[in-house]
Amino acid sequence: MSSVVPQGVAAADFSNAIKEFAGVVGKDRVYVDEQPLSSYRDAYSPLADGEFIPSAAVAPDGVEQIQKILKIANAYKIPLWTIGTGRNFAYGGPAPRKSGYVMLDLRRMNRIIEVNEKYGYALVEPGVSYMQLYRHLRAIGSKLWIDPAAPAWGGVMGNALEHGAGYTPYGDHFIMQCGMEVVLADGEVVRTGQGALAGSKHWQVTKHAAGPQFDGMFTQSNFGVVTKMGIWLMPEPPGYKPFMITYEREEDLEAIFEITRPLKVNQIIPNAAVAVDLLWEASAKVTRRHYFDGKGPLPQSARTRIASDLKLGMWNYYGALYGPPPIIENNWKIVEEALMSIPGAKLYLDRENDPAWDYRVRLMRGEPNMTEFSIMNWIGGGGHVNFSPISAPSGAEALAQYNMIKRRCHEYGFDYIGEFLVGWRDMHHILMIMYDRADEAMRNRAYDLFGLLVDEAAEVGFGEYRTHLAFMDQIAKTYKHNDGALWDLHHRIKDVMDPNGILSPGKQGIWPKAMRETS
């Protein structure tokens, strides 16, 4: 049995709670031994092994069992850490925010409750993965697409709740969610939107109902356990035209996004247009060792050689057009003329033997795959953490962020490996800091670099949209307007809705009152 117990909980109370959990879900669904608990560690953690280890896990298979578990957790003040599929790697994976928490593992709740072909949506439970939903749709002959995050094993619900993004026109996953069922900390079950109307058939077709809209407060939060969620699915379009354009110079980034903004805002390019840097793109095909075996960032000569060998640019731009072929061809003229106006741009409508092209093209047409994990071969050694600041889709902002972050990466001895995605009115910048977990000094430098970037980005107005467990508190503190009024609001809500602080304490820097002083 695990020797870890939740902070502030007496061993006898913990033992009693475990027994009572077993009474709810059965002994075989309560895990306390090292082997099963090892599957809840963050395999890519920037911290030393032994951090963020749970004391136990309990795996319910439905709402009633969750309600009973919450009742027990409230009685003994046991902190629970909820996971859906537990695939949030680069942001902490399935690991809890603090050692000793009990995992509330919802992977058994993996039912696809409804697929509605007519209106284009699915209603799913927390344990449903992208691959599972994709296979289900193909099995039933559906003509609906999913919008997967890059790794196919990710959770449909979990990714939307984490504000994740995909690569089809339905790529903003939280915007595409419609209707939630939530179990509150006291066990009450609430349905949002039209789901609150008994017998409604419109829960998944409109987000709106009379009164306030609460869905957002259950994302990146710890105010409830989401047990069902609707997700809109894109009907298969009659045409699909993916493209890639390579750009020769790093400073082309500014022009790329000045050109992209009107194309995106006017929906000429309907999906998340992405500019991927040279090394992210190359790492799906080769490793750093093939070009440079020394320490520190890759020399410019090696970068130039990689670009030449692999026919890549310093930036590699992916997008796609969708719809009836005449509309695609018409819009393509506008897109091609605009994006090819940058000197040195090269257009690709197909690339042979290129796994990076292959996985991007699949993602943009809603086919889940796991290829993106291969880019971790660049360094090897299983470590990466994603720094994810957001900004406007502005060329100047993109270039400023890039220069600031690249400079710091190089100072700390890391390659810049990143991409920029444009959403509706926003731009996500994802920097992947890669390190060998076995190299303690390198891992520590990655941790220090991340912390520095958080503060420096905030000073010039760039906030993170999502982060690793280890940096949630630091990032929460960067949202300083009016003396941190937003997090004060989060805490006021937390104290009312979860007075015993049992639900995911510390998630996104939101701590229950009893733990705020010690966190």
Place this chain on the structure above:
Amino acid sequence: MMAWNLKRRDVLGAGALGTAAVGLGALARSEPGRSRTVTLVEESGVPESRQFASALIDNGFAGEVIRIDPSLNGLLYELEATTGTIIGMTSDPVAMIAGQLLRERGAHARQFWQHHFAGGRWRHRTEGSARLIESTTHAWPVAVAHQLQSVMDNRSPQVTNDCTSGPCALLASSPGMLVSWVYEFEGYQS
């Protein structure tokens, strides 16, 4: 080379290059009354992984082979119901994904050997007889396969060894960092 009886599974989309049964099923091992079902994971785009797999197949050690293409989707398709002993020499990300999926289903990690290319040489961290890999006349993935098979058959505590190759080049499609790993499900432990 043993004849293949390829049973490509009817999976949706790409992912698994195929699952091959080598026609032996569950193999009788050295312990009386015990048999071990051995499934081999081959990352087909990685030359060392192919050499490792071939060596174990040639020795009749593997009952089934899961071949993974660059989408890596086959890991999700094929490891859902695998039991017994699962072995692979794969890139580090594939080892991580396989390990995560197998541990969640209750498998125990038995071996985790690392091989990385640095300074123009391969460096190995393995178990068993000292210097076996260094002095082998086989390609090193073949020697690792033999070593792993020997360690699994002996089931006795092994010492950890570090070993370095002579100067060599890194193959173009090699990830340069590989892991030889073994997972076992309950009931197959020694």
